[in-house]
Amino acid sequence: MIPEIGHFALALALALSLAQAVLPLVGAQRRDARLMAAGPGLAAGVLIAVATAFAALLWSFALNDTTVTNVVQNSHSAKPMLYKLAGAWGNHEGSMVLWVLILALCGAAVSAFGRNLPGALRARVLAVLGMIATGFLAFILATSNPFLRVWPPAADGQGLNPVLQDPGLAFHPPLLYLGYVGTAVTFAFAIAALIEGRVDAAWGRWVRPWALASWSFLTLGIALGSWWAYYELGWGGYWFWDPVENASLLPWLAGCALLHSAIVVEKREALKTWSVLLAILAFSMSLLGTFLVRSGVLNSVHAFANDPERGVFILALLLLTMGGAFALFAWRAPALAPTGVFAPLSREGALVLNNLILCTIAAVVLAGTLYPMFADLMLKAKISVGPPFYQATVFPLALPLILAMAAGPLMAWKRAKPWPVLQRLWWVALAALGAIALVWLVQGRPILPALGFGAALWLILGAFVDVAERIALFSRPRAALARARGLPRAAWGGAVAHAGFGVTLLGMAGMGLATERLAAVRPGETVSLGGYEWKLEGVRDVTGPNWTSRRATVTVTRGGAPVTVLQPEKRNFPLARQSTTEAAIHTTWASDLYAVMGEEENGRATLRLHHNPLAPWIWLGGAIMAFGGGLSLSDRRARVGAPARRAAAQDPGAAQDPGAARA
Structure with a gap:
């Protein structure tokens, strides 16, 4: 019964989205306030209908309903609950329902937070979103129905693709x-x-x-x-x-x-x-x-x-x-x-x-x-x-692009002079050039990693200079703290995002200096890489909820002192008849020690070992960039919307627009 409710909800969402695509658009064209006012209600209806369908899909996966084809193909009773739920969107059909659900959420958000928009503009925006939702809902119902039944019911599901049974892939889509x-x-x-x-x-x-x-x-x-x-x-x-x-x-x-x-x-x-x-x-x-x-x-x-x-x-x-x-x-x-x-x-x-x-x-x-x-x-x-x-x-x-990212925020609007910008950034440029020269001379590697370190330093220090200039850190240091508190969050967010990109570049440059070694070793043998000694202690069998594996134990030392123990695995999923690689990683933030286990032959296990300098900084920088975007989004100017629009000669209906006066 629940899958039928979900299927009906999708059909209802299609009808509502079609109405959302037509009525507000016609209302905006005719300046009919009643038709324009139908847009927000229809958008809310689409959200409720699609949310109902998605909830029905989650319910089917959570209960492992093997009368639903999608559940049979992408779930199994032995899977942990997280991966049962993730299986709802870890496949084509379910992912499309999630896609439309987020689209419906955005339509409802435009309705709720766009009250200061001119009525005609909001109506047209909702109509276009309704058109997009109509297309994708028609696609789901015509070719990708997630609620198709199978009879007789299967004894159990086939399981989710093993490489997708991971927390990262549960939240990535x-x-x-x-x-x-x-x-x-x-x-x-x-x-x-x-x-x-x-x-x-x-x-x-x-x-x-x-x-x-x-x-x-x-x-x-x-x-x-x-x-x-x-x-x-x-x-x-x-x-x-x-x-x-x-x-x-x-x-x-x-x-x-x-x-x-x-x-x-x-x-x-x-x-x-x-x-x-x-x-x-x-x-x-x-x-x-x-x-x-x-x-x-x-x-x-x-x-x-x-x-x-x-x-x-x-x-x-x-x-x-x-x-x-x-x-x-x-x-x-x-x-x-x-x-x-x-x-x-x-x-x-x-x-x-x-x-x-x-x-x-x-x-x-x-x-x-x-x-x-x-x-x-x-x-x-x-x-x-x-x-x-x-x-x-x-x-x-x-x-x-990187050069402009640091220099652009320091330029004046409309017309700028190069000399004041150079005065602010000269020491940043010297630091970047010094980093390039130092890495190139010390490492003796190709120039690309050295350029990466220089570009990263240029961006990070350039972002610092941007904020320092805004709060007059060097010219009026006593008042800098008060000015920092009053600095718009959008300005902070832009600087943080640029610095985050610099952090990511720093990690990429470090990966340019990574070393790797492939070795077939017996238990007790040792391999040297990156200044570390990697010793294979042994390989044993391990059994998981829906998999078995061969797990190697690798002891890593440096100068005789223990550093870490890595346990890479080669997992086999019998139901899916598929194997996956589980890398073992020890991070110090300065570098990653990374081990992968390959095939075994003649008492030897194949190990692929990596020493990856600064690797974690790649994803740390991505998080910092996103945080900068969120900081800018929290700026009051972004929350309260735009100032009132000036009357435009080419828009004769603007005066009749019931929402224009509130914009």
Whole structure:
């Protein structure tokens, strides 16, 4: 009965979302206050219906209801409860319900917190969100129904994919979807602005919190996924330019550019057309990632499905959504004339440079991700685009971006002079150059890790200088504390986020100095790596809830003193007929000692050992970046919304807008 309630709730949500897509839009066009007022109620109804369906899905997984096909394929009675619940969204069908649930939450949030929006604009935003929800709910009901029954009931489920039975992967998808769906809200604001034919400072203020929230959740989701791949897959690194990894990086890059361009719209009413285009592109990249992961065109440990029928449906939805958006943009963009003027050397100019480089990097990553598929389809050629391509193309583009990240916040708005900026940053530049020279001379390695250390120091110290200048730390130190308390949280958040990126760069640079060794050893034998002695004490059998494993015990010493004991495993899941690698990691924050167990033969166990300097700083930096985004989001200016919009000649209905007076 519960699965039928969930199925009915999805059908009800589809009907309500269709009404949400039509009624507020018609009301905004006719200036009918009653139709516009229907939007918030319909959005709340969609949320209740989808939440009911998701609760029914969780109930089915928690009880291991083997009359539901989705439960049989992705759960098992022996699994811990956390992974039973995570199994509800650890598959294609359930993940789509979670996607729509978060979209419905965002629609309800726009209704609840957007009361200061002009009535017509809010109605159009809700209508666009209703259109998106309609498309995805139709996709779920037509091709991905999570409540299909199986008869007779199975004796038990087949179990969740073993590599997904991990706390990191339990929380990674919800965080990532919060970021993806956040781009849907900024997309809705962009389409609403195009329909209205108006983008101004108030629009930039309304869009920024959503862009900021989306970017922050994407940052957390990507960092968590990267950390999971590091410790669960046993690859020993943090990023492998896997196509599905790239699918999450693309909307992050576009969202980062939008976040910065919206600042210029808010401050100077410039970059209007560009900001609208970025909002469309960010959501386009999110939809493209959905298509790549679920269409079967990619083979990856991250991919959800391998079903061409679903891929065709999502591709049609992608083409319809993006085709309509770009057609509307081509028609209405000429009306969005910029009113702000600024010199190339200014804070606005630095933000424009930031946008251009971020979008160029996104274009390079997109080309590297899609070209192998097109080559296979059109040329029947199997081409692999791997890390060397991205390292040769992305890293040179990142260097001017990093330079601008520290210098841009110190520039004046509208017109800036280079000398005052150089005066503030000269000692930061000396420290960065000194770090580059020191690492290069001491390590004797390629220049890239040394440049990474210098860039990291440049960003971290540059963020410190930004805050120090704002609170007059050096010129008026006695009043600095009081000024720090009064500094807007958005200013703190921007500096923290930039410093967090510097911390991540520091970890990446440290990983450039990592050492690795592959050795087949007998119990009692010792291997040297990174100044440590790694001794295999033995290998034994271990039994878990739904797996068995061979677990090695490796004692690590340095100079004869014990450091740690590592226990890497090779796990076997009999039900899934699949094996996984469980890396053993000892971290000191200065470095990670990392051991992976391979195959056994002739009394020898194959061990892959890594010494990874500063590796934890990669994910620490991601957390700091997300914290900076949250700090900016807590700024009162983001919570109270935008100032009142000025009357616009091209908007004859503005005076009749019941919400305009409250904006």
